[in-house]
Amino acid sequence: MKPQVVFVLGGPGAGKGTQCSKIVENYNYTHLSAGDLLRAERSRKESEFGQLIDNYIKEGKIVPVEITINLLRKAMEETMQKDDKKFRFLIDGFPRNEDNLTGWDTVMVGKADVKFVLFFDCSNEVCIDRCLERGKSSGRTDDNRESLEKRIQTYLQSTRPIIELYEKRGKVHTVDASRSLDKVIKNMFCLWFLDLDA
Numbered sequence: 269m270k271p272q273v274v275f276v277l278g279g280p281g282a283g284k285g286t287q288c289s290k291i292v293e294n295y296n297y298t299h300l301s302a303g304d305l306l307r308a309e310r311s312r313k314e315s316e317f318g319q320l321i322d323n324y325i326k327e328g329k330i331v332p333v334e335i336t337i338n339l340l341r342k343a344m345e346e347t348m349q350k351d352d353k354k355f356r357f358l359i360d361g362f363p364r365n366e367d368n369l370t371g372w373d374t375v376m377v378g379k380a381d382v383k384f385v386l387f388f389d390c391s392n393e394v395c396i397d398r399c400l401e402r403g404k405s406s407g408r409t410d411d412n413r414e415s416l417e418k419r420i421q422t423y424l425q426s427t428r429p430i431i432e433l434y435e436k437r438g439k440v441h442t443v444d445a446s447r448s449l450d451k452v453i454k455n456m457f458c459l460w461f462l463d464l465d466a
């Protein structure tokens with residue numbers, strides 16, 4: 269079975285990870301976060317990319333696609349090798365820019381079907397407040413005001429155009445992510461029932 273993919277996009281702290289875990293609790297999807305995979309690779313002792321990834325993350329910049337796409341491809345393959353019924357994936361935080369998209373098209377076209385983009389739409393102020401709050405306990409090197417300003421700029425300059433491109437193709441489902449957790453979950457599952465359960 270070819271992997272079925274939903275890309276999950278939104279600003280830093282929009283709630284992508286939180287909502288993906290809700291979907292995983294209720295549906296047979298596997299959540300792969302590009303950020304989590306990069307952080308795990310950064311911590312891997314034998315990794316040749318540890319320092320590079322560390323610098324990119326602190327600067328809120330987008331890590332070169334060759335690294336990210338290989339981590340994603342490997343994670344998808346390993347998941348499906350363990351259980352061939354696990355072919356549905358939420359890919360969170362990807363594609364974040366044109367380079368990501370080109371990389372995906374080069375490596376994955378014909379090998380996976382992208383169903384649509386789930387877009388968590390949230391104001392920059394709310395995103396920053398949530399990440400600062402998360403930063404009190406996350407231990408993340410980029411949940412601080414200085415990194416966050418850069419991450420928001422990267423999001424606006426590089427990721428928003430990718431969301432707009434998918435919008436033009438009629439492939440975006442938007443959830444108002446500024447609302448309370450309960451409301452966001454409700455809104456998301458309404459969409460899920462309409463379209464995602466296929």
Ligand code: ADP
Binds near residue numbers: 281282401448
């Ligand atoms: P992302 O994966 O988009 O970076 P997270 O899911 O980690 O974001 O959420 C960022 C922070 O905001 C977390 O501490 C989470 O608990 C909190 N959060 C997520 N969604 C909401 C919401 N709707 N209302 C309030 N806080 C939220």
Ligand code: AMP
Binds near residue numbers: 336362
């Ligand atoms: P996140 O965990 O999604 O907030 O991502 C944290 C950081 O990891 C980002 O600011 C980037 O530096 C890096 N990152 C996450 N996703 C990607 C991606 N798709 N391509 C390159 N870098 C990424």
